[in-house]
Amino acid sequence: MKYSKYHALGNDYLVIAPEDVEIELTKERIERICHRNFGVGSDGILLGPLPSQNSDFGLRIFNPDGSEAEKSGNGLRIFSRYLWDRQLVREQFSIDTLGGKVKARVADSGKSVQVEMGRVNFNSEKIPVTGEPREVIQESITVLDQTFTFCAATIGNPHCVILLPEVAPDIAYKYGSLLEVHPSFPNRTNVQFMKVIDRENIQIEIWERGAGYTLASGSSSSAAAAVAYKLGLCDSSITVHMPGGQIFIQVTDDFMVTMTGGVTKVAEGVISLEMFE
Numbered sequence: 001m002k003y004s005k006y007h008a009l010g011n012d013y014l015v016i017a018p019e020d021v022e023i024e025l026t027k028e029r030i031e032r033i034c035h036r037n038f039g040v041g042s043d044g045i046l047l048g049p050l051p052s053q054n055s056d057f058g059l060r061i062f063n064p065d066g067s068e069a070e071k072s073g074n075g076l077r078i079f080s081r082y083l084w085d086r087q088l089v090r091e092q093f094s095i096d097t098l099g100g101k102v103k104a105r106v107a108d109s110g111k112s113v114q115v116e117m118g119r120v121n122f123n124s125e126k127i128p129v130t131g132e133p134r135e136v137i138q139e140s141i142t143v144l145d146q147t148f149t150f151c152a153a154t155i156g157n158p159h160c161v162i163l164l165p166e167v168a169p170d171i172a173y174k175y176g177s178l179l180e181v182h183p184s185f186p187n188r189t190n191v192q193f194m195k196v197i198d199r200e201n202i203q204i205e206i207w208e209r210g211a212g213y214t215l216a217s218g219s220s221s222s223a224a225a226a227v228a229y230k231l232g233l234c235d236s237s238i239t240v241h242m243p244g245g246q247i248f249i250q251v252t253d254d255f256m257v258t259m260t261g262g263v264t265k266v267a268e269g270v271i272s273l274e275m276f277e
């Protein structure tokens with residue numbers, strides 16, 4: 001089964017075209033393909049291009065735990081580059097995901113991709129977050145020995161953004177997995193620990209729903225930047241600094257987000273079905 005591997009700031013994905021799917025991609029098989037030792041190794045699988053009624057292309061996004069995600073910013077940049085590599089697109093095109101339709105534009109010979117990610121929404125019913133319908137802004141949540149103040153947002157997929165004076169990987173590892181499955185989030189959640197550096201720069205450490213600690217995340221960058229803008233801590237153009245690199249986010253007054261970042265091609269390969277035995 002053929003695949004193409006790319007990374008976006010160290011957040012890596014395998015692109016598998018539907019015509020190359022030789023065996024049903026069950027939860028167990030996705031887990032095995034993404035496994036760093038027993039499989040190819042990846043932060044997820046992008047299945048496409050699929051037919052779409054309302055966009056040029058359809059895309060399905062799977063996490064390494066086999067769960068399906070509504071959106072992935074890095075995944076959308078990687079898929080856009082894949083379409084460009086296959087000469088299926090020119091300048092601008094649209095992609096339909098479970099989390100809505102986006103517009104993408106490839107630049108710099110495929111090394112940079114801009115995606116209009118859609119509107120960030122802070123409403124509890126949309127994210128979802130349990131409790132009364134409200135905007136989830138600066139609320140308290142307790143895991144282990146720690147009570148955090150958080151904001152929640154969706155850009156198709158759910159995010160829990162925690163503002164701290166300093167952030168580091170150990171915070172994401174210690175608390176991320178517990179926040180991911182906290183009962184306040186019926187669909188689980190992605191988690192970002194955010195330090196606001198100044199009005200144009202933030203730093204985040206990421207724990208992804210269904211993937212764990214990752215070096216970068218486009219939807220996380222979009223959600224965290226939108227929260228920083230919502231809280232009045234940043235202006236509308238924000239550079240998001242992550243262990244894997246930087247993503248440039250622009251936020252409008254009504255929280256439409258445009259994301260721009262790099263993509264790197266890693267390899268093309270063939271998955272042996274023996275791996276599933």
Ligand SMILES: N[C@H](CCC[C@H](N)C(=O)O)C(=O)O
Pocket residue numbers: 011043063068069070071072073074075157158190208209210211216217218219220
């Ligand atoms: N784990 C995420 C999907 C991938 C997000 C991340 N890789 C990105 O670049 O946005 C979720 O379940 O919502």
